[in-house]
Amino acid sequence: MNNRNIGAKKEALKQNKIATSIIMLIALIIGLIYMQLLFILLDSGGLRPNYIIMFIKIFNAVLAGVAVGSCILCYNSTKKEEIFILSLVHTIFFVDIVFGHVDNSMTNRNNYIFMLTSLFRVIILLISISPFKKTKKLIVNNQVKSILIVASISVLIGILKINNIIKFDFKSTQQFINYNIFLTAIYTIVTIVYLIKSIKYKEYIYSVISASTFIFTLKWIYTIVGIINPLANIKLVSISITYVGFIIFIVGIICELILTLKRNKELEYELSIFKKIADKSRHSCVVIYDEMQNIKYTNDKAKEYWGSKDEISESELQNIFTSGRDKIDEQKLDEINNYMLKIGHWKGTIEIQDSGITLSCSIQYIYTNNKNIVIIFNDISERLRTKRYLLEYEKMKNQEQIRNDFFANISHELRTPVNIFYSTIQLLDVKCENNPDDFTQVYSNHKQCLKSNCQRMLRLINNIVDITKIDIGFKQPKFVNYDIVRLVEDITLSIVNYAKPKQINILFDTEIEEHIIKCDIDMIERIMLNLLSNAIKFTRQKGNVLVEISVDSQWVYISVKDDGIGIPIEIQGTIFDRFVQSDKSLTRLNEGSGIGLSIVYSIVKLNEGEIYIDSDGENGTEFEVLLPNKILEGYVEEKEDYKIDVQKIELELSDIYELYN
Incomplete structure (x- = not known):
């Protein structure tokens, strides 16, 4: 042609x-x-x-x-x-x-x-x-x-x-x-x-x-x-x-x-050929209307889409066209009008409100004796629904795989301490029967192992319980006004001794000496202990962990930075999802269920904050927590020093084997 x-x-x-x-x-x-x-x-x-x-x-x-x-x-x-x-x-x-x-x-x-x-x-x-x-x-x-x-x-x-x-x-x-x-x-x-x-x-x-x-x-x-x-x-x-x-x-x-x-x-x-092509098109609906929005032409496909082409009248077509236009979002209409004024054409998708219909549409001016507008459109609602179902199916498959990985991981996490319990009990039984005098010495040698594995199981169970509470909205923050600088410093210094077995230096630095904000003290402790535990776990011998605090008019910034093995770039976008680990193998060097960072993320959100990660994938990782720089109106500052619970520290660090060998 x-x-x-x-x-x-x-x-x-x-x-x-x-x-x-x-x-x-x-x-x-x-x-x-x-x-x-x-x-x-x-x-x-x-x-x-x-x-x-x-x-x-x-x-x-x-x-x-x-x-x-x-x-x-x-x-x-x-x-x-x-x-x-x-x-x-x-x-x-x-x-x-x-x-x-x-x-x-x-x-x-x-x-x-x-x-x-x-x-x-x-x-x-x-x-x-x-x-x-x-x-x-x-x-x-x-x-x-x-x-x-x-x-x-x-x-x-x-x-x-x-x-x-x-x-x-x-x-x-x-x-x-x-x-x-x-x-x-x-x-x-x-x-x-x-x-x-x-x-x-x-x-x-x-x-x-x-x-x-x-x-x-x-x-x-x-x-x-x-x-x-x-x-x-x-x-x-x-x-x-x-x-x-x-x-x-x-x-x-x-x-x-x-x-x-x-x-x-x-x-x-030539026009008759073009008209036949348009009239008999089996793929696209074609509508031409003038500047007064009066329909001048509709092809057979458009008539079939709106009703039987043998029964529907021009006035009915006009009413359908006008009512359909009234159901388009005003912002979308403004976008189309702006494009038509600037370049004379527009292409995109249009959603008809309250109908579930989505149209793939192109619009442009055509000039004959008068300026007319031609619309070529196709209903892609079914295609989009199919695509959406496929995406949901893929998402369900991924979630199923994540669940399977989680249960495999949990099974491994539970089996390890249970096997240790069972092996230790067998050893103690043998000593008790054969040499009762040595029982006390044998127990003393293995009690730390029993304790740390009990803590590991308790930490895992606590995490699962906390995730469930957060999901159902049962866990809510209890805000008080507290000196965030003192709180973070106390928590950081409380784990210095626990990092000595790996000869890791833990440093704390701040731009200000005191700053009162609204926060949940227990939740902040949970956030810091988890981030510090990860930093110690994935930092090599004689490494460094730096905790910093800075403030601006909107946020309080808490940074936990290590020079460890880093987090692979390909999983950084999902690191806060549940049950995600950089190493999912059962022979990995560091234990963990993969739900700790998910809990941290949820707790930060409960405190109306944000959390970000920065890592090149090989040389260290930095987590930055942003807390709102606000105070609780009508509430007096909490003067009493917060007591660091040693048991909580030991629970959070219980899956770092090097600390107890």
Whole structure:
């Protein structure tokens, strides 16, 4: 189809070039003949005047009327404003001829009836080549009124002249010559302008106008020569030139009409194909509506989408379209309107509220006689639902896998201390039976192992219980006003001794010495112990852990930074999800259930804060906790020092084997 369009355009361009060349050649030949005839007439008496007069009488009335009619027909076909404006020029000619005024200006210059009407024609000609688009639009939009006004003015001038109410006399021959020189200049300018348009736009009709005005230019040259050399034959030939100009114009207009009809036929054929493609499309709904939102066209697919195409009426379609538009979100409508104003088109998805319908839609302007809007859309609701179900299914599969991993992890976490309990009990039983005196020594050697594994089981059970409480909303913060700097410092320093087995340096630094905020002390302790436990667990021997506090107007920033093994970049986005560990194998170096950071995240949220992670995946990790820099109104600051529970510390550090070996 695209190749056919290109071929049709090339063929039309070729036809325009041929027609332009022919009309310009004819005009040139006629011009040369008339110039040659002028020289002949100057040298001799030449042609007999009665033959030329007879010729003029036969054609003068017909040609003017045909010129007006052909201009109007051509305008209706091509919609070129210049063509209709030129019809007004020929309307003036027609009125002059109806009044019986043959252009006999050279026989009596003091009775020059055509001076006012010729000036009137000059004004309209200049309007046709002027850049005043609004003026042209006004004339074309009021065609009947324009023709009536021009004809009425011409008739009024004729009546006034017949009754000798107005009279225009040239005081000298030179004034008459100067006036014709003026007309020659004007018509030459018009000829050149239309010739340039013909070359620039490759439009045949402009070459026709240029050729006809060129012939009229010759007439004014003949008039000037006839005044200087008043030979009858020159005067008669001058009159005939006007009608030759008419003939060229009329023939050219008829050729343009023929070409336009041919092009319209080809366009109608192509349009019928496009219409069939749109009408019978089985994939997309097509709707065209005007700027007043009145539907101009709907294809069969759109009618089927809205109802039976055999039963639904245009008014019903209009109501469905209007009601559907009213159910679109206002922000989406504003977005579409902004795009249409800026670039003239929009593409995206539209949701019809309260219906569960989602449309994939493209909208753009199309310009014919008026500006219309075309919408091409498809209902993708089912596709989106299927996609959403697949995503939910994948999510369920992932959750199932996470649960399976969790239970495997929990089983391992529970089995390890239980096996240790069982093995220790067996050992103690053997010692008790075989060597009761050594029982106390054996128990002393293994009691720390029993204690730490009891703590590990208790920590795991506590975490599961806390997660459950948070999920059902049972666990809520108990806010007090407390010095956050002192609290964090006390918690940090309380685990320094526990890090000594790994020779890890734990440092605390703060920008301020004291700062009171609203917080839950137990929850802050839980957050800090968990983060410090992770830092010690994943930091190598002789490593460093740094705890820092800073404050701004909105937040209190608590940072826990280590130089350990880091957290892989690929899991950092899910590190706060439940049961996520960087190493899920059962032979991993560090124990843990993978729910500690999830609890930290939930507790931070309960305290209206935020938590972030920063790690390159290899060299250390930094956790930053943000707590709101607010105080509890109407509550006195908690003065009593917070007592660090050693048992809580031992529980949080119970899964770090190096501390108890």
